[in-house]
Amino acid sequence: MTYELELDLKRQRVGKHGFKSHNHGHNHVHNHGYDHRAEKLERIQGVRKHDRLHKNGDIGDIVEYDIEDEEHPINLICLLCKDFYYNNWVTGTGGGLSIRDGKKKLIYLAPSGVQKEKIEPNEIFILRDYQNGEEKENEIKRGYGYDGLIDNYKDSGKYLYTPNEIEGVRELKNTYKPSQCTPLFLSTFKLRNSGACIHTHSQNAVLISLLIKKQNYFRISHIEQIKAIPFLKEKRNLRFDENLVIPIIDNKNFEEDLTDSLQEAIERFPNTTAVLVKRHGIYVWGEDIWKAKIYNEAIDYLLEIGIKMIQNRIPLSSEDGEDVYDKGGY
Ligand SMILES: CSC[C@@H](O)[C@@H](O)C(=O)COP(=O)(O)O
Ligand SMILES: [Zn+2]
Structure with a gap:
């Protein structure tokens, strides 16, 4: 783990709010104690995403998720997107990242059209990775293999978890969508058995x-x-x-x-x-x-x-x- 990432995780812990804990109002950027630049940007860029971040989803009930686990793909996507943002690789909502946990057979994806450096853990989409399981045959027939997911990645029914499950999100005008890069990420999983795919601008x-x-x-x-x-x-x-x-x-x-x-x-x-x-x-x-x-x-x-x-x-x-x-x- 790089020094910057370690430092970032420490910062995150210092101001840790806890994923499943209660929200107390206007605290989202401060919770992460990340970077003053992010805070400034948030003020300038308004409330669209801000509204969502005060609602809690419950990933923990669906997959094992621990905010303290530095290697958890959910934490890594949030941290690496920040890292990439400050390298000018994923600015202006461009770019993204997906991680595949081969052992737990799960795929984690960043959402579409959001400021990638501000992704919160409960905003990650989660897919079941059926490619290598015993269920393979059946699931592939049902359209849950890579090809089915590549063709129908926008179908929210395919996801194990979407941020639209966050309380109050469905009532908002703009609900979350999975990254438009999803079929490309999945293509590298399918054709190269890759464990992660990064897209930058x-x-x-x-x-x-x-x-x-x-x-x-x-x-x-x-x-x-x-x-x-x-x-x-x-x-x-x-x-x-x-x-x-x-x-x-x-x-x-x-x-x-x-x-x-x-x-x-x-x-x-x-x-x-x-x-x-x-x-x-x-x-x-x-x-x-x-x-x-x-x-x-x-x-x-x-x-x-x-x-x-x-x-x-x-x-x-x-x-x-x-x-x-x-x-x-x-
Ligand atoms: C600046 S918009 C860029 C998108 O069209 C796309 O190229 C991209 O990289 C990110 O897509 P996204 O759906 O936000 O994950
Ligand atoms: Zn792109």
């Missing part, structure tokens, strides 16, 4: 997708940070002189319409652990949330340096020219 991802015009992938070699990325075929990490290759797919008007092309890219690039979406951002996944986090950070670093290399007319990969270090045309 990183400017590095967007810019590199604009700079690369002749290829439908980003390819880079001979940068030390490449060693943090897995080489799936050989179940080891990439070496310094090997190529990291990340496919680039075109953006669509609606997030869910990216599902087919993301799935195709995953099939076409069997070694990739990420897909770039042109003029939009990136999806990164891993065996578990910590691996996904490391891959996302390492890839973002490589995208950023890739942009600078292109601007300095340095070839990105040894495949791009005779001498990778030679200043030549890109």
Whole structure:
């Protein structure tokens, strides 16, 4: 666990309000004692979400949830979304994150269209992960397998828990919806057996997708940070002189319409652990949330340096020219 996350969890505990305890009024940002910037933003951006946060849902009755459990996916989604927000990866409601608990067979998802850095534990959607259970056959027939969920992720009946169960939410004009990225997250669970998937609107991802015009992938070699990325075929990490290759797919008007092309890219690039979406951002996944986090950070670093290399007319990969270090045309 990173120092920042530990610190954040401590802060959260200091001002801990307790998930199932009673609300005493205007205390939501203070409960988390997180960051003054968040508090200021809350004041500026009004009450839409604020209203909801004063109502208590009861996740604890549906799945085991302990606010003190630092590794609980619900806590991790809330904390990592803050972490990503301050990296400029999930600002303005963009981006998101899903974690799959393979042992407990549960999938946790961020809600749609909310400020991702302010997600509260009772705002997480929860799905049963039937993919690997004995119930598999039956549940898949009933539309609860990944394909059924991918096609009908908006159907609230499919969820074990939705934040619309929070007292008073159903009476509000805008009820919660699961992230529009849900079918894409589920696609990485289905096709790669991943344990978590991160979606960001990183400017590095967007810019590199604009700079690369002749290829439908980003390819880079001979940068030390490449060693943090897995080489799936050989179940080891990439070496310094090997190529990291990340496919680039075109953006669509609606997030869910990216599902087919993301799935195709995953099939076409069997070694990739990420897909770039042109003029939009990136999806990164891993065996578990910590691996996904490391891959996302390492890839973002490589995208950023890739942009600078292109601007300095340095070839990105040894495949791009005779001498990778030679200043030549890109
Ligand atoms: C700024 S809106 C962005 C969305 O359309 C989408 O691209 C996104 O990343 C987040 O979708 P969401 O449904 O809020 O989880
Ligand atoms: Zn997006």
